[in-house]
Amino acid sequence: MAEKYYISSNKYSLQERSTKRGKVYDVIFRIIDPISLEAKQKKLSGFTTKAKAKEAYVTFVSENCEPAKVKPIRNKDTSKRDPTIDELLQEYISTLLNQNKASSIYAKKHVYRMFVSPFFGDKFPKDLTKESLYKWQDAIWQMKNKRNDSFYGYKYLCTVRALFGTFLSWCESRYGYKNYLPQVVKPKKRAQKTKMQIWTRAQFEQFISVVDDPMYHAFFTLLFYTGRRKGEIFALSPSDVKAKSIVFDKSLTRKTLDGSTYQITSTKADKTQEIPVCATVRKELENYKGASPFYFGGERPVSDNTLTRTFKRYCQIAGLPSIRIHDLRHSFVSMLIHMGANFMVVADLIGDTVEQVTKTYGHMYEADKQKIIDEIG
Numbered sequence: 001m002a003e004k005y006y007i008s009s010n011k012y013s014l015q016e017r018s019t020k021r022g023k024v025y026d027v028i029f030r031i032i033d034p035i036s037l038e039a040k041q042k043k044l045s046g047f048t049t050k051a052k053a054k055e056a057y058v059t060f061v062s063e064n065c066e067p068a069k070v071k072p073i074r075n076k077d078t079s080k081r082d083p084t085i086d087e088l089l090q091e092y093i094s095t096l097l098n099q100n101k102a103s104s105i106y107a108k109k110h111v112y113r114m115f116v117s118p119f120f121g122d123k124f125p126k127d128l129t130k131e132s133l134y135k136w137q138d139a140i141w142q143m144k145n146k147r148n149d150s151f152y153g154y155k156y157l158c159t160v161r162a163l164f165g166t167f168l169s170w171c172e173s174r175y176g177y178k179n180y181l182p183q184v185v186k187p188k189k190r191a192q193k194t195k196m197q198i199w200t201r202a203q204f205e206q207f208i209s210v211v212d213d214p215m216y217h218a219f220f221t222l223l224f225y226t227g228r229r230k231g232e233i234f235a236l237s238p239s240d241v242k243a244k245s246i247v248f249d250k251s252l253t254r255k256t257l258d259g260s261t262y263q264i265t266s267t268k269a270d271k272t273q274e275i276p277v278c279a280t281v282r283k284e285l286e287n288y289k290g291a292s293p294f295y296f297g298g299e300r301p302v303s304d305n306t307l308t309r310t311f312k313r314y315c316q317i318a319g320l321p322s323i324r325i326h327d328l329r330h331s332f333v334s335m336l337i338h339m340g341a342n343f344m345v346v347a348d349l350i351g352d353t354v355e356q357v358t359k360t361y362g363h364m365y366e367a368d369k370q371k372i373i374d375e376i377g
Helices: 050-064 085-095 102-115 130-141 154-175 201-208 214-226 230-234 279-287 304-318 327-338 343-350 354-365 367-376
Strands: 005-007 013-019 022-032 039-047 065-067 245-248 251-253 263-265 273-276
Touching: 013 050, 022 050, 039 050, 050 065, 085 102, 085 154, 102 154, 102 263, 130 154, 201 214, 201 304, 201 327, 214 230, 214 279, 214 304, 214 327, 230 251, 273 343, 327 343, 327 354, 343 354
Parallel strands: 005 065
Antiparallel strands: 005 022, 013 022, 022 039, 245 273, 251 263
16 A cells, blocks of 8 residues: 655646656655654656656645645754755765776666665665665565566675665765664575686687688687787777787776766776787787777777677577677686686786686686695695
């Protein structure tokens, strides 16, 4: 049953705002809480036309409100009211601008927009009780991704929860609002972690043998034989490619805050590295001279969608199981580990930390334990 409110006026206002999908309208009006008798602002958001916003207001009032029988208690100093969660989120994001990369802020804003604002956007910090947070967690664990109609992955939902927790901790340390999320027990994992997908060197050679476009031939060869992230390959310029090495000091991201199609940033580890390359890569780069300013693409870098479609098409032609492009990085690491490379060498070559390599690829060393024990004698 919907919660009932009192209403003492039929006044409302419409506010226009811009989103990535175009202009939308919010309708704002005041209601009276039936328990505290306090007048509060109510906002219904995201309507494509003014008419739809007005219609939503009328529907809400007719279904959820009754004429006020008593005078509302008004807060005379409205400047001292608690901010809403959406207002606090906006302030929190602004504090990250000089701390996080644009791509990281973009990802956080997406999480808050998808998983926090729909539940708590117009609520106040005092409304985020332990019970309400349990209900929120239950709800997001039951949500499905509209793109593929499947449940969100456990790891991703844990990231959502962690990002929300970081925001709530900021609210607590900055304004003293109690953060109850640590008291909310995280759900157990509902499925085993999927096995990491990799190709052997022989499988990659089978794949690359059918790639007839010189640029993609070189691009995929670099991904497999350097293990670098595709954003770092996208960002390469001719001056980065040496005779026997490649300089990795930047990355390209499509997650921008200013609406631009891409942005060049530092690498994920904020490192500048000149990495030696194997003979296979050196031979590849002798055959492919590259373009400028982007080594792959020329005036504009290759698009993500085009790269993905092309990769899948060549996988089908080669008759190989389809893997993600990022799995070429995993394949390179697997090859290094089974050739005897230690964690420090692997981390340096792929531009990651030893800790992350241990966490992500440590299981690959399991097969080497018996071999080492046997050698001890």
